[in-house]
Amino acid sequence: MSTSDSTPTAGGGELAALQAALRAEHAAVYGYGVVGGRIQQARRAEARAAYDAHRARRDELARAVRDLGGTPEAAAAAYALPFSVPDPAAAVRLAAELEERVAGVYSDLVRASTGERRRSAAQALREAAVRAVRWRGGSVAFPGLAERAAGAASAAPVTPRT
DSSP states (O other): GGGGGGGGGGTHHHHHHHHHHHHHHHHHHHHHHHHHHSSSSGHHHHHHHHHHHHEEEEEEEEHHHHHTOOOOOOSSSSSSSOOOSSSSHHHHHHHHHHHHHHHHHHHHHHHHHHHHHHHHHHHHHHHHHHHHHHHSSOOOSSTTTHHHHHHHOOSSSSOOOO
């Protein structure tokens, strides 16, 4: 997502940021399906809780898009993962990456929105950042911004397969 897509302009920037967050949540739900299939039993409940949280946020975002007069973007049938996930260690890395990327998208939504929607986006950013810390075992100074500084081309956690 480009910076211009998330700049508030008469609701268009907010709608674009909502759609980007919705795409990210669709991808996170898919990604956690992979994580859940590879994660060790000891962390399976944590993965399930994250999966449920992303499903709830996805549904909330779809309603918000409709509230602004848009049509919520549908999930892709499948997504290309950023790397192979053959074992529990890779599943943990994927979970951390999903959360970091979702946090980045929510930072765009915070910037593009106001009022209650901004508070909700900030809360979603915080929740994703906390989950990323739990998965990664460490934190970053500004969750959601590290991806921007690194020049991340896509804010979606994984990309749709064509």
